[in-house]
Amino acid sequence: MNIFSGPVTTGTISEPAGMVPFDLAGNGYIEEEYLAEGTACGYDVAGELAEDGEWTITAASDGAPYRTRIVVRRPLDPTRFSGVLLVEWFNVTGGFDADPDWAYLHEEIFRAGHAYVGVSAQAIGVVGGTAVLDLAGLPTPGIAVTNPERYGTLKHPGDRYSFDLFRQVGEALRVAPAAVLGDLRPAAVLAIGESQSAFYLTSYINAVQPISAVFDGFLVHSRGAGAAALTGEPINPVNDPDGVQIRTDGNARVLVLVAESDLLPPLSFSKARQPDGDRLRLWEMAGTSHADSYLIGDAASLMGANWRINEGPHRFIAQAALHALVGWCTTGTPPPTASRIDFVSKEPPLIARDEAGIARGGVRTPVVDVPVVTLSGEGPPGAGPLGWLVGSTTPLSADDLRRRYGDSSGYERAFTESLDAAISAGFVLEAHRAELLAEASDAPIF
Numbered sequence: 191m192n193i194f195s196g197p198v199t200t201g202t203i204s205e206p207a208g209m210v211p212f213d214l215a216g217n218g219y220i221e222e223e224y225l226a227e228g229t230a231c232g233y234d235v236a237g238e239l240a241e242d243g244e245w246t247i248t249a250a251s252d253g254a255p256y257r258t259r260i261v262v263r264r265p266l267d268p269t270r271f272s273g274v275l276l277v278e279w280f281n282v283t284g285g286f287d288a289d290p291d292w293a294y295l296h297e298e299i300f301r302a303g304h305a306y307v308g309v310s311a312q313a314i315g316v317v318g319g320t321a322v323l324d325l326a327g328l329p330t331p332g333i334a335v336t337n338p339e340r341y342g343t344l345k346h347p348g349d350r351y352s353f354d355l356f357r358q359v360g361e362a363l364r365v366a367p368a369a370v371l372g373d374l375r376p377a378a379v380l381a382i383g384e385s386q387s388a389f390y391l392t393s394y395i396n397a398v399q400p401i402s403a404v405f406d407g408f409l410v411h412s413r414g415a416g417a418a419a420l421t422g423e424p425i426n427p428v429n430d431p432d433g434v435q436i437r438t439d440g441n442a443r444v445l446v447l448v449a450e451s452d453l454l455p456p457l458s459f460s461k462a463r464q465p466d467g468d469r470l471r472l473w474e475m476a477g478t479s480h481a482d483s484y485l486i487g488d489a490a491s492l493m494g495a496n497w498r499i500n501e502g503p504h505r506f507i508a509q510a511a512l513h514a515l516v517g518w519c520t521t522g523t524p525p526p527t528a529s530r531i532d533f534v535s536k537e538p539p540l541i542a543r544d545e546a547g548i549a550r551g552g553v554r555t556p557v558v559d560v561p562v563v564t565l566s567g568e569g570p571p572g573a574g575p576l577g578w579l580v581g582s583t584t585p586l587s588a589d590d591l592r593r594r595y596g597d598s599s600g601y602e603r604a605f606t607e608s609l610d611a612a613i614s615a616g617f618v619l620e621a622h623r624a625e626l627l628a629e630a631s632d633a634p635i636f
Contacts, residue, residue, distance in 0.1 A: 192366040193358055196224035198259070201340035204333045206261060206280055206289040206308055209487045210296075217300040220266050224370050226309075226362070227257040230347070230354035233397050233420050243396040243437035247420075249354075254347030256355055258316055259333070260370070263292075264305040268373040272303040274516050275367075275376035277360055277405070279383035279390055282314045285321030285330030290384040291411060291508075293485055298509035301621060302516070305374055307363060311356045311390070313346040322386060322425055350422030352390065353398050356381075360404040378519045380407040382512075385480065388413035389425055395444060396437050407443040407519040409512060410436065412480055414457035433461040438469045445471045445515045445525060447508060449478040450549050451567030451578045453531060454539050466527050471518075473511055473617075474531045476552035477565035478502040479581025490580055497573065500581030502565040503555040503618075506626070510619050526616040528553045541567075546586060553617045556608035556626065560601065562586055562633050605630040 203223050214221055231253050236246040265271050276299065280287040289308050292299075299306055310316050310333070318332035334344040346355075363370070364379050383391045388410045395408055397420060417434045418425060436444055453460040453474065466472060479500035483490070490499045514525035531552035532542035542550045547564040558565060564584040569577020586594075595601035609626055612618040618626070 191362050192369045193226050193228045193362045194224045194260070194369040195227065196370070197222040198225060198340060201337065203261075203340065204287075204337045206287040206292075207284065208289055208293045209489055210293040210485065212296050214263060218266050218270060219263055219300065222262045222370070224260050224262060225257055225344070226260055226355075226359050227255075228355070228358050229253045229255050230351035230358065232350040232422075233353055235397075235420060239417075239434065241433055241435060243435045244439060245396045245437075247397040247401065249401060254351050256346055256351060257344050258310045258346060258355065259341065259344065260310070260359060261289075261308040262306070262370050264371060264374060265303050270303040271305060271374045272516075273377035274302070274304045274520065275363060275371070275374075275379045276304055276306045277363065277379060277381050278306065278308045279311050279356060279381065279387040280308050280315055281383070281385055281387045282312045283322045283386045285314055285319070287315035287333070290485060291382045291409070294384070294411075294505050294508040295382070295512050298512050298619070298621075302513070304516070305371060305376065307359070307370070309356055309359050311352045313348050313352070316341075316344050316346040320424075348422045349418075350420065352422070353394055353420065356394065357398050357402055357404055361402065364404060378406045378516070379404065380409065380515065380519060381405045382409040382411065384411040386425055389416065390418040392417040392434065392436060393420060395440075395442070396434070399442055400437070400440055403441060405442055407515050408445070409515055410444060410446045411508065412449055412452050412457075413446065413459060413462075414452065415459050415461040435462055435464040436470060438467050440469070443469050443515065443518045445473065445511055445518070447473050447475070447511045449475050449480050449504060449567055450531060450541065450552065451479045451581055453541065454567070454578060456578065458539070460533065460536070460539060463530065471514075471525045471527065472530075473507065473528045474552040475502070475504060475507045476531060476549040476554060477558040477567075478504040478507070479567045480579050482581065483583075486580070493576060493580075495569075495573075495576050495580050497570050498583045500565060500567065501563070501583045502581070503557050506555065506618050506622050507553055509622070510617050513619060514616060528617070546590070547584070555612050555618055556605045556630070559608045560605045562591060562601070601633070602630055
């Protein structure tokens with residue numbers, strides 16, 4: 191099976207949107223773009239959508255032609271290839287293709303030598319539509335309109351068909367990788383997706399993966415309580431099932447990674463919590479927000495966030511999560527289990543916090559256990575709807591810091607001990623030790 195053509199050389203690539211810089215060539219990687227073309231089907235539900243995720247699904251007899259694009263980033267030297275291929279479902283919440291998981295994970299991808307493919311799976315990124323997060327208040331056109339020289343032949347029949355489109359791309363990458371990966375032959379193919387894409391991956395795991403087991407594992411990153419509608423209707427609390435779990439009766443391993451703010455409205459992931467098992471791990475990251483200063487940088491002020499947004503350990507834990515998932519899928523070594531973030535009450539949902547305002551429980555790191563700032567997934571009072579998205583960072587007082595640590599040596603000693611524990615537990619990578627220690631050393635606290 192080969193549905194690919196290319197590499198595309200006409201005009202200039204429309205890169206997926208991202209604020210995080212990266213150096214492909216400096217890390218021995220190349221980027222190419224290909225077209226993927228086929229006929230996708232929809233999927234229909236027999237009966238109700240069970241909250242345990244064990245849905246009864248049939249592939250519909252309808253078929254719709256598509257032509258979309260994939261972005262390939264891979265080691266130029268085949269001997270550096272890890273054997274792992276990551277396939278990201280591009281995020282389109284802003285009305286355009288974005289690659290947030292590449293942004294969070296690319297350092298670990300480079301270190302490990304993984305190959306990466308990003309897929310324009312949803313219609314809005316290709317042919318336009320109305321975004322879930324519509325800052326301009328206008329429909330967005332999609333790359334087929336904004337860059338017709340390169341993408342004018344693309345077509346997408348709608349998000350009902352996005353699930354099978356993604357499945358076909360994954361299957362073709364497994365069956366005929368030479369078409370886009372050159373000499374690389376993946377031994378494991380993992381699907382990844384963040385935010386809206388995680389909603390779609392949740393539905394994909396429950397509906398499509400049992401019918402066609404294309405992927406060996408999934409990193410479901412910052413999902414909400416619901417799941418994307420198989421009909422293709424937009425993500426919306428009105429038509430999202432509430433409290434949907436991920437099925438665990440298949441062969442694929444699933445690591446669900448959620449930020450502290452994902453647990454609360456509007457995503458309300460706490461309603462979909464489920465226990466760890468032989469094929470599922472759930473990591474809830476204390477002190478993190480859905481998007482943070484690393485991911486969006488200066489764009490926060492453009493969005494109207496006029497406060498110090500979350501500067502938490504999201505990136506570090508996300509890369510540890512990828513590392514753990516890869517090990518699980520390739521060697522059978524399961525990721526560590528993590529406690530859940532504590533709640534004071536479920537209704538209204540209130541996270542339990544310590545005297546500094548930091549969430550209790552969850553995945554712990556030195557920046558929350560040996561704090562110099564309060565890292566929260568919630569915005570400051572009066573933050574409005576952006577508060578849950580970008581969270582907040584609030585410095586602790588000098589008196590509090592002296593009471594906690596005495597002096598800078600006491601702080602650095604406590605930080606190092608906590609970091610050692612986090613690395614030993616598997617929630618932070620050894621590769622990040624020097625960077626985190628340098629940040630602690632530079633912290634202007636005394």
